[in-house]
Amino acid sequence: MTTAITLQAVSKEFKRHPVPALRGIDLDILPGTRTALLGPSGSGKSTILRIIAGLEDPSGGQVLIDGRDVTGVLPERRGVGMVFQRSLLFPHLSVLDNVAFPLRAAGASRRAARAAAVPYLDLVQLPDYADRNVASLSGGQQQRVAIARTLAARPTVLLLDEPFSALDPDLRADMHGLLAELRTELPPTIVMVTHDRDEAAAVADRIAVVESGVVLQHDTVERIYSRPSCQAVARLMGGRNAVLGVVSGAVHSSDLGQVAVPESAPEGPGVLVVRHESVQLLGRGAAAAHPGEVYTGTVAQVTRNGARRSVTLSRGNAAIEADVPPGVDVSEGSTVVFSFVDGAPSVVPIEAHAAPGQS
Amino acid sequence: MSVSLRSVPPPASAPRSPVRLQGDPGRPLTTSRGMSRMARQGLALLLIVWFALPLVPLVLWGLAEQWSFPARLPTEWGLGGVSSALAAGGAEAFARSLTLGLTVATIATPLGAVAARGLVNGWAPMPRTLTALLFSPLLIPAFVAALGTNILLLRAHVPPVMGLVLVLVAMAVPYTAFVLRTAYAAHDVGYEEEARTLGASRRRVLWQVHIPLLTPALARAAFLAFLVGWSDYIVTVFVGGGQVVTLPLVTASAASGVGNDAVVAVLSLAAILPPVVLLAVLANSRWRTEGAV
Numbered sequence: 024m025t026t027a028i029t030l031q032a033v034s035k036e037f038k039r040h041p042v043p044a045l046r047g048i049d050l051d052i053l054p055g056t057r058t059a060l061l062g063p064s065g066s067g068k069s070t071i072l073r074i075i076a077g078l079e080d081p082s083g084g085q086v087l088i089d090g091r092d093v094t095g096v097l098p099e100r101r102g103v104g105m106v107f108q109r110s111l112l113f114p115h116l117s118v119l120d121n122v123a124f125p126l127r128a129a130g131a132s133r134r135a136a137r138a139a140a141v142p143y144l145d146l147v148q149l150p151d152y153a154d155r156n157v158a159s160l161s162g163g164q165q166q167r168v169a170i171a172r173t174l175a176a177r178p179t180v181l182l183l184d185e186p187f188s189a190l191d192p193d194l195r196a197d198m199h200g201l202l203a204e205l206r207t208e209l210p211p212t213i214v215m216v217t218h219d220r221d222e223a224a225a226v227a228d229r230i231a232v233v234e235s236g237v238v239l240q241h242d243t244v245e246r247i248y249s250r251p252s253c254q255a256v257a258r259l260m261g262g263r264n265a266v267l268g269v270v271s272g273a274v275h276s277s278d279l280g281q282v283a284v285p286e287s288a289p290e291g292p293g294v295l296v297v298r299h300e301s302v303q304l305l306g307r308g309a310a311a312a313h314p315g316e317v318y319t320g321t322v323a324q325v326t327r328n329g330a331r332r333s334v335t336l337s338r339g340n341a342a343i344e345a346d347v348p349p350g351v352d353v354s355e356g357s358t359v360v361f362s363f364v365d366g367a368p369s370v371v372p373i374e375a376h377a378a379p380g381q382s
Numbered sequence: 383m384s385v386s387l388r389s390v391p392p393p394a395s396a397p398r399s400p401v402r403l404q405g406d407p408g409r410p411l412t413t414s415r416g417m418s419r420m421a422r423q424g425l426a427l428l429l430i431v432w433f434a435l436p437l438v439p440l441v442l443w444g445l446a447e448q449w450s451f452p453a454r455l456p457t458e459w460g461l462g463g464v465s466s467a468l469a470a471g472g473a474e475a476f477a478r479s480l481t482l483g484l485t486v487a488t489i490a491t492p493l494g495a496v497a498a499r500g501l502v503n504g505w506a507p508m509p510r511t512l513t514a515l516l517f518s519p520l521l522i523p524a525f526v527a528a529l530g531t532n533i534l535l536l537r538a539h540v541p542p543v544m545g546l547v548l549v550l551v552a553m554a555v556p557y558t559a560f561v562l563r564t565a566y567a568a569h570d571v572g573y574e575e576e577a578r579t580l581g582a583s584r585r586r587v588l589w590q591v592h593i594p595l596l597t598p599a600l601a602r603a604a605f606l607a608f609l610v611g612w613s614d615y616i617v618t619v620f621v622g623g624g625q626v627v628t629l630p631l632v633t634a635s636a637a638s639g640v641g642n643d644a645v646v647a648v649l650s651l652a653a654i655l656p657p658v659v660l661l662a663v664l665a666n667s668r669w670r671t672e673g674a675v
């Protein structure tokens with residue numbers, strides 16, 4: 024059974040905080056999807072999760088789980104499991120008793136709950152840790168136990184509140200692998216809060232970008248990256264290119280030149296956005312043979328980031344960033360030829376330059 | 383559930399590397415070195431002597447039938463002091479004091495917990511005023527408070543025993559609230575929220591998560607509240623109206639007479655016993671709540 028979550032005009036104001044945490048959020052989380060709520064710190068994404076879990080009451084609006092209004096329903100009666108950033112394992116219980124806790128809460132005897140908890144520990148590959156004190160586990164092991172404990176509650180919706188952000192990169196990658204491998208055992212609808220777009224792309228199939236208490240865009244991972252709804256979304260997804268110009272007949276004109284954009288791009292002033300990964304630097308021979316439109320720019324800056332290099336190309340008032348492929352030699356002040364991956368450029372409204380959260 | 387996952391290292395402790403790197407002391411940092419261990423043991427011995435020394439004359443007097451100056455030890459040994467203490471109602475008074483101490487602890491600890499949680503979480507209205515009111519019994523001399531409240535309780539026709547408990551609870555709550563306020567300030571409500579999302583009701587969260595996590599602080603608070611009830615003299619005299627004869631009253635009564643040194647010594651030793659036992663229990667308890675409170 025898959026479960027849908029719907030937020031209708033949900034707002035949240037905290038006492039002594041002049042700025043609302045959420046401003047009339049409308050969000051449809053489709054059944055069976057893995058949705059990442061992505062946004063900077065303080066954007067309201069964790070508040071959305073807490074409202075879905077019933078740990079916070081909304082100041083206005085409704086929360087529906089499978090069409091049933093659960094606003095005001097106690098957290099323990101929502102069938103929603105939650106894994107927090109800290110594992111929050113109960114230190115007075117052993118590892119096994121932690122996993123057995125939801126089964127005990129459901130009315131099982133101690134013996135039955137322990138017996139039923141064992142498979143969940145097996146599931147996260149910690150069967151030998153049953154009698155351990157939770158304080159003796161590493162951070163990654165604690166988070167594994169926390170996931171096993173939440174799964175033991177058999178929730179219909181799993182909420183993950185930055186569960187791996189306290190782990191080092193290797194362990195985080197392990198946990199992403201674990202989630203992928205547990206896919207068959209996890210409840211089908213998952214909502215995850217993260218400020219890490221790579222993690223969002225690794226775990227989720229849909230992303231809702233949240234900023235200043237507003238959902239800016241909710242779409243598939245691919246479309247969020249390639250077709251941001253506004254400049255704020257493009258920036259939050261790591262986009263570095265925004266060129267002001269005018270759209271006419273599905274062509275964006277600016278100091279950069281004329282760039283073909285989707286037919287749906289509105290006529291008039293607009294901002295061209297294109298990901299730096301979609302900018303191709305072309306050698307002289309390749310430029311002549313390139314079938315599509317090519318552009319020229321002057322290398323304004325070369326930046327090294329680990330093993331990768333990126334380059335800022337300028338032409339008039341326009342500037343474009345591009346990744347430099349290995350083996351290509353670029354130097355500041357030189358002129359290079361480049362093109363865009365077919366279909367990569369898109370246009371967002373100029374209003375998106377205004378303060379975030381006004382969309 | 384047949385899911386194959388990559389393997390996780392077994393829980394066996396990793397063997398120590400025989401290679402010692404620069405700066406590696408070669409043993410855990412928590413292992414004491416010889417000199418520091420000796421210094422610590424010496425300090426502990428001095429402390430034990432410091433606290434035990436005043437008890438030595440009491441023990442000697444308790445076992446003395448006769449001890450005349452200038453003899454350094456009792457000239458005649460015996461358990462006459464114990465018999466006299468029992469005859470003076472020491473056992474009953476001991477039981478009454480124990481009951482009073484436990485009653486005060488039982489009431490003042492949850493009250494202190496509620497007050498502390500309210501103050502820490504910001505539920506309580508006018509927190510500064512409430513804090514001042516809560517801690518005011520510590521500022522007012524016990525004699526003044528006992529006299530004042532006695533008049534009020536008499537006018538309100540409150541039975542002496544109930545009045546005594548009420549006043550002692552009021553005197554104990556500042557201690558329990560203080561201890562628990564510190565504990566609640568460090569307490570992570572995330573544990574309780576997690577328990578709720580795992581399906582636990584408020585009642586189950588209270589008994590299976592909240593109280594176990596706060597057990598060390600609750601035990602410390604209860605101990606202090608017990609001491610207030612156990613050792614009180616002034617309030618018991620004034621508010622108790624002679625109806626509640628506790629161990630401090632019997633001891634003071636014996637001490638005011640002449641030639642009761644052995645009885646006073648036995649009663650005094652009896653007065654020390656429960657707090658020492660409770661302290662030993664507290665000190666030796668291994669709470670598995672590190673990191674939670």
